[in-house]
Amino acid sequence: MSTLLRLEGIEVGYGDLTAVREVSLEVRTGEVVALIGGNGAGKTTTLRAITGLLPVRRGVIELDGQRLDGLSPSRIVARGLAHVPEGRQLFPTMTVRENLELGAAGREARARRHETLEWVFRLFPRLQERNRQLAGTLSGGEQQMCAIGRGLMARPRLLMLDEPSLGLAPVVLKTIFETLAEINRTGTTILVVEQNVARALALSHRGYVLENGRIALSGSRDELLASGHIKQAYLGL
Amino acid sequence: MDAALIGQGLLSGLLFGGVYSLMAVGLTLIFGVMRVVNFAHGDMMVWGMYLAWMLATRLGVDPYAGFVLCAGGLFVVGFVVQRTLVDRIVDAPHEMQILLMLGVALVLENAALVAFGPDPQRVRSALTASTLWLGPIFVDVGRLVTFGLAVLLTGALYLFLARTPLGRSVRAAADNPYGALVIGTDVRRVYAVAFGIGAACVGAAGALVSPILPFQPAGGLSLSVASFNIVIIGGMGSLLGAFVGGLLVSVAESMGAVFLAPSMKELVSFSLLIAILLFRPAGLFGKGSA
Numbered sequence: 172m173s174t175l176l177r178l179e180g181i182e183v184g185y186g187d188l189t190a191v192r193e194v195s196l197e198v199r200t201g202e203v204v205a206l207i208g209g210n211g212a213g214k215t216t217t218l219r220a221i222t223g224l225l226p227v228r229r230g231v232i233e234l235d236g237q238r239l240d241g242l243s244p245s246r247i248v249a250r251g252l253a254h255v256p257e258g259r260q261l262f263p264t265m266t267v268r269e270n271l272e273l274g275a276a277g278r279e280a281r282a283r284r285h286e287t288l289e290w291v292f293r294l295f296p297r298l299q300e301r302n303r304q305l306a307g308t309l310s311g312g313e314q315q316m317c318a319i320g321r322g323l324m325a326r327p328r329l330l331m332l333d334e335p336s337l338g339l340a341p342v343v344l345k346t347i348f349e350t351l352a353e354i355n356r357t358g359t360t361i362l363v364v365e366q367n368v369a370r371a372l373a374l375s376h377r378g379y380v381l382e383n384g385r386i387a388l389s390g391s392r393d394e395l396l397a398s399g400h401i402k403q404a405y406l407g408l
Numbered sequence: 409m410d411a412a413l414i415g416q417g418l419l420s421g422l423l424f425g426g427v428y429s430l431m432a433v434g435l436t437l438i439f440g441v442m443r444v445v446n447f448a449h450g451d452m453m454v455w456g457m458y459l460a461w462m463l464a465t466r467l468g469v470d471p472y473a474g475f476v477l478c479a480g481g482l483f484v485v486g487f488v489v490q491r492t493l494v495d496r497i498v499d500a501p502h503e504m505q506i507l508l509m510l511g512v513a514l515v516l517e518n519a520a521l522v523a524f525g526p527d528p529q530r531v532r533s534a535l536t537a538s539t540l541w542l543g544p545i546f547v548d549v550g551r552l553v554t555f556g557l558a559v560l561l562t563g564a565l566y567l568f569l570a571r572t573p574l575g576r577s578v579r580a581a582a583d584n585p586y587g588a589l590v591i592g593t594d595v596r597r598v599y600a601v602a603f604g605i606g607a608a609c610v611g612a613a614g615a616l617v618s619p620i621l622p623f624q625p626a627g628g629l630s631l632s633v634a635s636f637n638i639v640i641i642g643g644m645g646s647l648l649g650a651f652v653g654g655l656l657v658s659v660a661e662s663m664g665a666v667f668l669a670p671s672m673k674e675l676v677s678f679s680l681l682i683a684i685l686l687f688r689p690a691g692l693f694g695k696g697s698a
Contacts, residue, residue, distance in 0.1 A: 224589065248592025260587035262580045272573075273580050276592040281573070321591060 172199040174236075175360050176221070176252075176329055181230030181240070183213075183220040190216040191384045194230075198329065203351075203361040205371040207405065208381035214364040215257055217381070218333050222254040223247045234329065249277045253327035257334045257364075259318040263307025267298055270306045270317055274324030284324065291320040294350050312343030319347070319354075329360045336367040348374055368405040372396060380405075412544040413666060419542075421662025422655060423551040426558030427617045429654030431631065432638035433562050433647055434609025440645030441582040441602040442498055447509035448489070450631030451516035452607050456482050456614025457531075457623040458524055464531045464618075471531050472553055475615035479561075479608040486607025490600040498599065513628060520625035533619040554616045561612055562651055565605065569647070578602050582645070610635075637677055641684045643694025653692060656680070 176198040183191040191213040198204045206214050219225045220240075221232055227240040239247050248254075253274070262270050271291060275284040292299040295316040301309060306317055315335055322330055335351070336344050348370055355361050355374075365371035372378055378395045380388040388400060395401050402408040431453060438446045446452075456478045463474040471478075489512060497505050536550035569575040581588040581598045589595050610631075614623075638657050642649025657677050664676030684691060 222590065243594070244589050245592045245594040254590050256587070256590045260584055260590055262583040262587060264583050265576070265579060269576060269580075273576060273588075273593075274591050325592070 172201060174198070175200045175202075175234065176362065177231070177233045178217070178221070179231040179233075181217075181220060181232060182228045183216050183225050184228060185225075189228075189384065191220070191381075194381070194384070194386055196379050196386065196389070198360060198362050200328075200360055201355075201358070202377065203355050203363065203375045205368075205375040205378035206362065206364045206381060207366070207368045207371055207378055208387075209404075210366070212381040213384040214381055215333055216384075218254060218256075218331050218362075218364055221247075221331065222252065245276070248325060251277075251326075251328035253322035253325040253330050255318045255322040255330065255332045255335065257337065259314045261306040261309075261314055261317055261321070264305060266303050267301045267306055267309070267317055268303060271298070271320050271324050274321035276325055280324060280326045283326065287324050287326055291323050294323075294354065295320055311338050312340065312347065315339060315343075315347060316350075319351075323354065323359070327359065329362060330354065332361065332363045334364060334366065336365060336370055344370065368401070414663075415545050417662045417666035418659060419545055419547065420551065421659035423548070423555040424620070424662070425655035425658030426555035427613050427654075428634070428638055428658045429562055429651045430558045430609050430613040430616075431635040432642060432650035432654045433565060434606040434613070435635045436639045436642070436645055436647060436650040437565070437578075437609070438603055438606035439639065440647075441578060442494070442599055444494055444498060444505050445502075445509065445636065446603075446606060447506060447632055448513040448516055448628075449606075449610055449635050450633070451513045451520070451628030452482055452485060453610040453614040453631050454520055454623060454625060454628045455485070455516060456611035457618045458520060458529075459611070460615035460618040461524075461529050461531050464533075470533050470535075471615050471618050472533060472535060472550075472557070475557065475612045478615035479612040482611025482614075483604040483608035485611075487600045487604035489607070490603035491596075494603060495596060495599065513632065517625050517628050520628075524625060526624060526626070528622040528624045530622045531618040536619045548620075550619050554620060557616055558613065561609070562647075565609070566647065568605075574598075574601065578605075634677070637681050640691055641681055643691025646691065646693040646695075649691055649693030656692075 174197050178194055178196045180193050180195055182189060194217060208214050220227050223242055223244040232240040234250050234252060271288060272284060275281050297313055298316055298320055301313060309317060335347060352374055363371055372392050372395055375392055377391050379386050435446055435449050438444060459478040459481050460471040460474050463469040463477060464471055493508060497508050533550060535553055538549045540547040540549060569579055577593050577598050581593060581595050585595055638653040639650055642653030660676050660680050661673035664672050
């Protein structure tokens with residue numbers, strides 16, 4: 172499997188504060204990779220740096236061998252990366268349909284948006300029912316579906332999700348994670364950031380554990396699940 | 409009071425309201441997208457008037473055709489002002505934004521003063537000379553055309569925002585700038601386009617009103633205040649509110665001129681503002697806290 176996303180020793184911060192340092196990780200084509208860790212470990216910061224929303228002070232970010240660091244978010248998204256942010260960040264006074272279509276940003280994504288929209292509606296039939304409803308009036312789970320759908324509309328090579336489980340009822344969460352597995356099976360590579368470690372690892376092939384802005388541990392799902400540290404600190408076993 | 413006089417006042421007010429609406433729509437678009445109040449709005453409008461005047465006097469272009477060029481010219485002005493200046497203070501506190509925009513207003517006003525002198529000007533158009541009679545009420549054809557074009561432009565702006573990809577991006581950036589950035593929208597470009605369109609609205613409004621109202625470089629501030637007043641009455645950031653507010657304020661001013669005195673029109677519009685702030689502080693079409 173070829174490497175799709177590669178982070179090499181990146182350092183990111185806010186003002187005087189360094190939130191993430193010497194983080195290196197790799198996502199191979201076709202994989203689901205989990206980035207797990209506690210509150211404030213630097214997970215969201217890492218994703219924001221990959222999308223170009225925060226400047227990278229040191230290190231290299233590459234997508235398919237091409238440098239991403241230093242590019243604007245619009246350029247980075249055009250290279251085939253979609254970011255489903257924490258808290259959904261939908262457009263509340265626009266319809267579900269408009270939210271989805273706004274995700275089809277690049278030239279190819281726009282040309283094939285009808286086809287992609289059908290796929291998104293197949294994945295999340297609820298969105299088709301809510302087609303003309305304003306996004307701000309959706310339930311939490313529907314908003315998460317809409318945010319993932321909006322990301323998929325870009326026809327990304329890499330889908331990055333930030334805390335997709337946040338604030339969702341267990342039933343809804345199960346549906347969404349099953350759909351994520353299906354999205355991966357049909358060829359989309361996924362990098363998922365989660366505090367819900369059990370859920371995230373169940374979905375993933377491999378994982379990285381961020382602690383205090385550094386990678387503390389990494390390995391395959393089974394290695395991580397077998398690790399005493401993970402059991403104790405994250406799974407409460 | 410003569411019914412014909414009241415009817416005349418209502419009609420004149422309504423017809424002039426199209427221009428008010430267009431001014432306010434431009435201001436509310438800029439505010440809705442960037443949360444920046446364009447205090448140079450009226451001065452941009454004065455430049456729209458002078459552009460129409462130059463086109464008419466130098467090239468013989470009637471302002472009812474020249475308004476398109478004036479809108480285009482002001483679009484460029486707005487785009488450049490946003491890119492070079494406003495972009496630096498989009499996230500700054502309101503008082504800093506106000507200082508910058510008042511500075512831009514002063515530069516525009518004094519540049520007009522240097523270029524055109526302090527004397528009032530007026531643009532002549534063949535249309536303003538003719539009138540229609542509806543029974544006892546006369547209709548100034550110039551005002552009628554001004555109104556029609558202003559409504560048409562507002563409708564075109566609405567369609568642009570509702571139907572085109574760029575228009576949708578403008579609305580998305582207004583709704584949630586961070587969300588727009590995350591999905592790869594070039595938010596800086598969208599901001600510049602929105603500011604350009606807002607300025608183009610007053611560019612067109614200025615040209616369309618140039619055959620009706622005499623203008624001079626010092627007139628910008630009162631036009632800015634009038635636009636701001638309408639936007640607050642309609643609800644900050646609401647396009648429909650700005651449109652309806654423009655018609656409402658204009659009719660109210662016209663009625664004030666009929667029932668009180670022509671010089672009392674500001675009294676009426678500001679009374680309306682105070683009433684709105686007392687009873688509906690978010691404006692007629694405003695959403696919740698403003």
